[in-house]
Amino acid sequence: MIQFIFVLSTLISITEPSNVFGLVNSSVKLDIQHPVTKKDDLFWVFNETKNVLKYNKKYNDITPSTFYEGRVEFNKETYSLTLKNLQKTDSGLYKAKASGDVDRVVAEYRLSVLDPVEAPDLTHQLSRDTCNITLTCRGHDLSINSSCYKETCEKKEVTSPENITLSLSVSGSTIICNHSNPASWKTDVLEMRELKRHCADEGSVSPSAGEPVCLLKTALYSISLILMLCNLL
Structure with a gap:
């Protein structure tokens, strides 16, 4: 030595x-x-x-x-x-x-x-109202739950005593779950369009849903008219 x-x-x-x-x-x-x-x-x-x-x-x-x-x-x-x-x-x-x-x-x-951090996991779950979506971001022993309504999502962050950080944010049309320590970081992402396709415009009625209703009304009107004519004869 x-x-x-x-x-x-x-x-x-x-x-x-x-x-x-x-x-x-x-x-x-x-x-x-x-x-x-x-x-x-x-x-x-x-x-x-x-x-x-x-x-x-x-x-x-x-x-x-x-x-x-x-x-x-x-x-x-x-x-x-x-x-x-x-x-x-x-x-x-x-x-x-x-x-x-x-x-x-x-x-x-x-x-x-x-040590380098592990890759996080970002998942989503639809509620009864399909415009409300719950996001879950997990990494290490940390977890974040956040909610989105259409294109608006809550941003959240949590840091452990070991200086490991888990955050959920939105950049443009991308939702980002970020897992990091002072020396490394890894992400999992979800595109906003994947969520938007589950969310139909509120109050709108599609043609496919309206056509059966219209046909039913026409049939009932025709039957009523026929019955009236029969009573007059």
Whole structure:
């Protein structure tokens, strides 16, 4: 195990680390947030105690720790660190420390490595009044029920304590059920025209429904007229 020695006489720290998110088996790039002088050596550390990488400016030498070897890339021009093949155990606090005339923290990130979300499920159900439609959007352990009347649908959203969000919205003629976390999102959609075809104009009577009524009235009128004539004879 390669050991690094940090001499930090005066350490200037960033107030709050920036939150970043990555998916399992993906990569994430961490950039420098404060200037680094041409004479500074640079160290990336994890959770204050585990060394990630050391860059010796004088000898132009990059030395990753054994644990991160093959999983990190360092840019000598920008001092950025790229972590590859992320695992949930990589979640934590990352700091870049510049060592020179004054030792200081020049980048600080809190990384959260997450699983991708599953695809949600969007279903609909017709009520007795076919213009009223109930929508159900499901994802993870979350569920949203909403209602539509013709082309108007309720927009809803719910977020779990684990920062997983499920939302139902309308964009143009498309109803969208969106399932997301800070690193990924997936959707299920339903076209409005699929709902509109179930909803006939209220109060209208179609020709096919009107014709039998008209024929019945004509027949009854004819029978009445015949009976009247028979009584006169």
